[in-house]
Amino acid sequence: MHRADRQGFVLVAVIGILSLIAALTGSALLALRSSVESVALADEEVALSGLAHAGMSLTAYRLLLEQKPAETLSGQSLPLPGGRFVASIRDEAGLVDLNGSKPELLASVYQASGASGMSPDTFVARLVAWRDEAKGQEEAGKGGSERGGKRPASGRPLRSLDEAASILGLTPRDVRALAHFVTVYNPDGKVNVLSASRAVLEALPGIARPTLEDILARRRNPAPGDVAALKSYLGALGDGIKTEPGPAYRVGITARGRTARAKSVSAVIASGNAELAPFHILEWSE
Incomplete structure (x- = not known):
């Protein structure tokens, strides 16, 4: 090379x-x-x-x-x-509670939400049946605990809307519609009209348009005595409402x-x- x-x-x-x-x-x-x-x-x-x-x-x-x-x-x-x-x-x-609110309020909210997978009556009937089972299981659990037994896992209060969907047969569309109306964290079931959305207020059975507008106006610019005034005349709506925040x-x-x-x-x-x-x-x- x-x-x-x-x-x-x-x-x-x-x-x-x-x-x-x-x-x-x-x-x-x-x-x-x-x-x-x-x-x-x-x-x-x-x-x-x-x-x-x-x-x-x-x-x-x-x-x-x-x-x-x-x-x-x-x-x-x-x-x-x-x-x-x-x-x-x-x-x-400010929401309607699946475990604690009254059936007529739940039926009204289901209809107002736009949910359509079942009739409001069917929705309430299934929910009440579950709640009655939960109450019965609780009583049975108390008796069983005295005898050394265990409380059954079924029939307990609902823990979420997703769980309610599975138990009650709600469609995904119903879940999305109800998400703005219902909760499981308001145990006494009464709706706080001072924090509820307009949509929830409109769903309250028996609420008249003038009363609704008055509530919205008073809470936008609250003055001393407004809450007391609301309490005095909201009694006509029954015991399903309140003016205190929840837990x-x-x-x-x-x-x-x-x-x-x-x-x-x-x-x-x-x-x-x-x-x-x-x-x-x-x-x-x-």
Whole structure:
């Protein structure tokens, strides 16, 4: 092999080796960059999760312990170390309770919601049958506990609208329609007319249009004595309503850090023991 040929061969080999090294280096840098970005995203997710949980705790404290009105906390953008959060709050007493409300109210709400998978009478009949079974099982459980028995698992109060759908045979469309009207966290079954939506108020049996508009007007700009005045003349609607908030609130928290990303969580919270547990989380979703 001539000297020039050998030099050319070596040059080609060197170029090939350098190209391979460059390719490997590039792959390593890409992998490193990907790892760094993944770590950064993971860190940001942890930070956002912490902000969302802190926002939930702060909102629960102000709502349940300081007893701040829900309407003054809902919708505010509040600062936290490392970001901000916005809370949305719904008083569950402003909804009709599947376990506690009267059958006529439940029938009216089913019809008003636009649900159509069954007749309102069928819906109420199935629900009342389940509630009667729950009551019977509770009584049987008490007797059984005295004899060392166990309470049967069936026939208990409904724990969610999704569970009601399975038990009562509600369609997915019915579930979506009823979600804005019913709850399982208002045990006395009475609707708080000061926090109920217009749609829920319109579904109340026996409520007249002037009364509905008066309620909405008074609670938009409440004046001293308005609640007392409402109580005095709302008695005509029966004992299915009230003017006090319930024991539970559905709180949604949207937290934002230093970037455009956001983290949302939702929970149903209720008052607890102020010393041991300031509040209880009855339901949580992310």
